[in-house]
Amino acid sequence: QKEVEQDPGPLSVPEGAIVSLNCTYSNSAFQYFMWYRQYSRKGPELLMYTYSSGNKEDGRFTAQVDKSSKYISLFIRDSQPSDSATYLCAMSEYTDKLIFGTGTRLQVFP
Amino acid sequence: KAGVTQTPRYLIKTRGQQVTLSCSPISGHRSVSWYQQTPGQGLQFLFEYFSETQRNKGNFPGRFSGRQFSNSRSEMNVSTLELGDSALYLCASSSGEYTQYFGPGTRLTVL
Numbered sequence: 001q002k003e004v005e006q007d008p009g010p011l012s013v014p015e016g017a018i019v020s021l022n023c024t025y026s027n028s029a030f031q032y033f034m035w036y037r038q039y040s041r042k043g044p045e046l047l048m049y050t051y052s053s054g055n056k057e058d059g060r061f062t063a064q065v066d067k068s069s070k071y072i073s074l075f076i077r078d079s080q081p082s083d084s085a086t087y088l089c090a091m092s093e094y095t096d097k098l099i100f101g102t103g104t105r106l107q108v109f110p
Numbered sequence: 111k112a113g114v115t116q117t118p119r120y121l122i123k124t125r126g127q128q129v130t131l132s133c134s135p136i137s138g139h140r141s142v143s144w145y146q147q148t149p150g151q152g153l154q155f156l157f158e159y160f161s162e163t164q165r166n167k168g169n170f171p172g173r174f175s176g177r178q179f180s181n182s183r184s185e186m187n188v189s190t191l192e193l194g195d196s197a198l199y200l201c202a203s204s205s206g207e208y209t210q211y212f213g214p215g216t217r218l219t220v221l
Contacts, residue, residue: 032208043114043200043212044153088153096141096204097166100153 003027006089006101015110019076023089023101026070030091030099033065035074038086038103047087048074079108111137114203114213122219128189131216135182135203141165142184143210144176147198159184188218196220 006023013019021035032051036044048063050056050072056063062075072091076083089101115134123129135142143166144156155168159178176186182203188195196219202210 034209036212041217043214046209046211049209090153092208094208095166096143096158096160096208096210097155097168098143098145098153098202098210099155100145102152 001026002102003099004089004091004101007104008102010105010107012107012109013079015079015081015108017079017108019079019083019106019108021074021076021087021089021104021106023072023091024070025072025091025099027091027093027099028067028070029093031094032092033063033072034090034098035061035063036088036090037083038088040085044088079106081108081110084108114201114211116199116201116213116216118216119214120217120219122221123191124221125191125193127191128187129191129218130185130187131199131201131218133184133186133201133203133213135184135201136205136211139203139205139211140182141204141206141210142178142182143202143204144184144186145200145202145212146170147200147215148196153200156186191220193220 035048038044053067064073086103088103090098143158158166178184198215202212
């Protein structure tokens with residue numbers, strides 16, 4: 001079993017929809033939780049960063065961490081075709097060693 | 111601020127050769143990490159350097175090595191290349207708050 005599990009998708013939604021992306025993990029020592037967006041043939045781009053449990057909002061993006069359930073989520077409101085990309089969750093203990101999920105491919109169609 | 115830069119962007123090598131990839135972190139960032147990304151395994155951590163010292167290491171064979179210079183620039187080396195080393199190699203830098211910013215990657219093809 002992988003340390004971080006993420007549904008690979010693809011997830012296809014119409015423009016304007018609310019998108020929910022999720023990851024589960026097994027290592028209770030993880031303290032830092034991140035979401036990255038990766039466009040084709042590009043490097044991952046940091047979207048959201050959360051320490052420990054709780055919610056964090058930034059524009060159309062909301063990140064949630066539930067450490068008791070070992071479950072993290074990313075919500076995208078009012079999704080746009082430009083949001084079409086692969087979304088990667090990542091997490092770490094108190095180090096710079098990130099453990100990534102496999103990524104969920106999202107397609108937003110007009 | 112300029113982002114993380116990686117050179118070269120593309121490389122084609124043959125089995126048995128060695129390769130050196132270069133990474134320049136964001137100005138002021140002292141931690142540099144390297145990752146391998148493949149369709150089958152996803153993003154996997156190779157190693158991390160901080161102040162010229164390797165601080166963390168992933169589960170890769172000794173053919174994969176790296177170093178960091180006093181200006182925080184980093185290089186990684188892969189010796190005796192195998193077909194399975196074909197991948198996107200990503201460098202990330204951090205200012206020390208456990209958030210990492212990635213470069214565009216070097217796409218290595220081993221023939």
